Amino acid sequence: MTDIILHHYPTSPFAEKVRRVLAWKKLPWKSVIIPVIMPKPDLLPLTGGYRRTPVMQIGADVYCDTALICAVLDRIAPSPGLYPAPVAGQARLLAQWADSTLFWTVIPYVFQPAGVQSLFGHLTPEQMQAFSADRAAMRGNAPRMHPADAAAALPQYLRWLDDMLAGGQSWLLGEQPSIADFSVYHCLWFVRNAKAVAGILDQFPRLRNWMSAIEAIPLAPPEKLSAEEALQMARTAEPAAPDTSFVDTHGIPLGTPVTVTPTDYAQDPVAGELVAASEIEYAVRREDERAGTVVVHFPRIGYQLRRA
Known part of the structure; x- marks a missing residue:
């Protein structure tokens, strides 16, 4: 398994949620501390504009929103399971x-x-x-x-x-x-x-x-990683094969230029090529000068998909 990298800061409550899940599952992870407020010049090359905390990176795949991050961690380490x-x-x-x-x-x-x-x-x-x-x-x-x-x-x-x-x-x-x-x-x-x-x-x-x-669940300290090291890891990796279980609810075929945007707050759209639209997530492929080719993943619930 490629390293789990969490882009976060210590006082973020949503980051604390993921940190505790990582502890419970006894998963090793790497820590990149990001700014509490904008600008976030080393995070946005990975996300394409998404600015919420935390973000999880596995190679050239970038996962947004803790609802999806926790589901992915459960796929990586099914036991103990988060969804009994x-x-x-x-x-x-x-x-x-x-x-x-x-x-x-x-x-x-x-x-x-x-x-x-x-x-x-x-x-x-x-x-x-x-x-x-x-x-x-x-x-x-x-x-x-x-x-x-x-x-x-x-x-x-x-x-x-x-x-x-x-x-x-x-x-x-x-x-x-x-x-x-x-x-x-x-x-x-x-x-x-x-x-x-x-x-x-x-x-x-x-x-x-x-x-x-x-x-009381032991919280093992992560390995510290710099933002530049995380970007280098994205540049030298290939995105994982996307989920092929296409669920079409918008009449937007795979390969279409799209934007994905949160529906509640921090409504910064992320643009890219739609490469997955499964039952629970959207994923878009995008190119960045610093991060290379990355695929950014979002949960369906709480996000809107639109043609670019």
């Missing part, structure tokens, strides 16, 4: 809810003044202004929950999650972890890191114990 057969559908639905509804409730809750001070008090006013401008540009016209509404909704969500553990089971959906656990965890990890507002978790001891169980 008895609860696979529930796990996927709960994970999608956590990555969207729960995450976008956590963000305004954490970004109240006390939480901002906890997370970003070390930044200069100029750095904080740059961060705020970057995140505003990412959000664009996407609606944002008011902090007061988030403060009202989050305790209800936490109570429901805590109730899922009331029967004495170890994990949200039973006696083994699933993608649902790691997806919910990264949201609560972000709340806990904002220490001034993390007291909300104290009301839910079962959830705290469940978080401790995830944190």
